[in-house]
Amino acid sequence: MADVQTPVIRTDIPHSARIWNYWMGGKDHYEIDKIAGDAGLAVDPDISTMAVQSRQFLIRAVRFLAKERGIKQFLDIGTGLPTMQNTHEVAQGVTPEAKVVYVDNDPLVLAHARALLTSTTDEGVTTYIDADFHDPEQIVADARNVLNFNEPIAVMFMGVLGHAKTYDDLLRIVRTVVGAVPSGSHLIYWDGTDDSQAYVTLCENYTGTGGTPYVPRPQAQIRGVFDGLEVVEPGVVSITQWRPEVAEVGQVLPISAYGAVARKP
Numbered sequence: 001m002a003d004v005q006t007p008v009i010r011t012d013i014p015h016s017a018r019i020w021n022y023w024m025g026g027k028d029h030y031e032i033d034k035i036a037g038d039a040g041l042a043v044d045p046d047i048s049t050m051a052v053q054s055r056q057f058l059i060r061a062v063r064f065l066a067k068e069r070g071i072k073q074f075l076d077i078g079t080g081l082p083t084m085q086n087t088h089e090v091a092q093g094v095t096p097e098a099k100v101v102y103v104d105n106d107p108l109v110l111a112h113a114r115a116l117l118t119s120t121t122d123e124g125v126t127t128y129i130d131a132d133f134h135d136p137e138q139i140v141a142d143a144r145n146v147l148n149f150n151e152p153i154a155v156m157f158m159g160v161l162g163h164a165k166t167y168d169d170l171l172r173i174v175r176t177v178v179g180a181v182p183s184g185s186h187l188i189y190w191d192g193t194d195d196s197q198a199y200v201t202l203c204e205n206y207t208g209t210g211g212t213p214y215v216p217r218p219q220a221q222i223r224g225v226f227d228g229l230e231v232v233e234p235g236v237v238s239i240t241q242w243r244p245e246v247a248e249v250g251q252v253l254p255i256s257a258y259g260a261v262a263r264k265p
Contacts, residue, residue, distance in 0.1 A: 009107045013210045016163070017106050021081045023051035028081045028112060036209050043205060044198035050257050054159050054190065057239035059085050061188045061261050064232075064243065065154050066094035069263075071186060073153040075143055077103040077133050077177070078160030082116040087156065088126040096121040101146050102128040103139055133160065134169070136176035152184035159257065162191050162203070162214040167221055174225055183264055186232075189225055190239050190259025192216045199256045222258045229262035236260040 014036035018029035022037040029037070040047050065071040072095050076087045079102040088100035102117055104110060110130055119126040129142045147153055155177050164170035178187055194200050194216040207213040223236045234242065238254035242261075 009111070014206070015106060015108070016206070016211060016214060017080045017104075017109055019206075019211075020051055020159075021083065023048045024055065024083055025052075026081065026083055028108070036206065036211070039205065040202045044196070044202040046196070046255060047199065047202060050192070050199075050255050053240050053252065053255060054257060055083065055085065057190060057242055057259065058087065058156075058158055058188075059090050060243050060245070062087055062090040062154070062156075063094060064261065065186055065188070066091045066098060069152075069186065070095075071152055071154045072098050073147045073151060074098065074100045074156060075103070075139075075147065075153055075177070075181075076100065076156040076158070077139060078157060078163075079104040079109060079113065079117075079128070080158075080160070081109055082112050086117065088117065088124065089120050092120045092124040092126075095124075097123040099125040099147055100127075101143050102126075103131050103133065103143075104128070105130055105132045133157070133173055134164070136173050140177060140180045149180065150182060152186070153181040154186045154188060155181060156188045157191075158188065159190055159192065161189070162216060163212050164215075167217065170217075170221075171225065178229070178264060181264065185264045187226070187229060187262050187264070188259070189222075190257055191222060193219050193222060193256045193258050195219065196256035216256070219258050226260055226262045229264055231260050231262040 011030045014033045018033040019037045022029045022033055074087055074091050091098040113128040117126055131139050161170045200216050203214045239257045239259050240252040
């Protein structure tokens with residue numbers, strides 16, 4: 001589990017979690033992140049829409065699994081900075097006894113997790129693991145201290161696996177974790193795709209700042225992550241088109257971010 005040492009936070013290199021927070025309208029970022037974020041917006045003005053809509057997808061997907069599929073355990077890998085309606089708030093709002101384990105290894109994220117990621121109900125459990133998603137075996141081992149791996153678990157990778165070194169590595173990470181959870185568990189996954197040149201350029205420019213590279217994937221590779229799983233309708237789609245609220249139908253256009261929810265047989 002996470003130690004209690006004071007984290008070392010780099011404020012001279014932009015970080016994707018903090019830039020994402022800036023694009024979402026949050027306040028948990030530094031000047032270097034704002035500079036990188038503004039540069040990104042100049043290249044791809046739609047990136048702020050992606051940031052906001054990714055949170056809406058999380059809310060809808062978590063609520064669906066808690067309410068419609070009866071999932072009571074969530075493993076949110078690559079948490080990012082806490083913002084409005086985090087996974088535990090959505091899940092415990094439906095199922096008060098829900099258990100949520102967050103996973104991240106960014107010092108700023110972990111510092112905020114200690115302060116903000118606490119259960120919203122007396123019955124629920126909310127905690128975090130200090131781990132890198134490149135070490136999925138360690139994540140599984142640590143998560144076993146909190147979650148019951150004999151009962152269904154929702155495994156979440158929300159817009160973070162573009163940081164995987166290769167597509168094969170991405171598949172290894174997902175399949176290691178999904179392979180460890182029981183039948184009836186679900187995968188929630190989305191990532192940015194390469195069908196927008198502006199978004200591809202934004203990611204290339206971010207790499208040039210010294211940040212950890214983020215690689216947009218072809219839609220076919222996003223779909224490949226769900227091989228062997230039972231994909232929930234409407235399938236692998238732009239995240240804005242995944243079960244939008246009635247008021248949103250026809251109001252939000254597709255964006256270069258695709259994902260789905262799928263059940264492990």
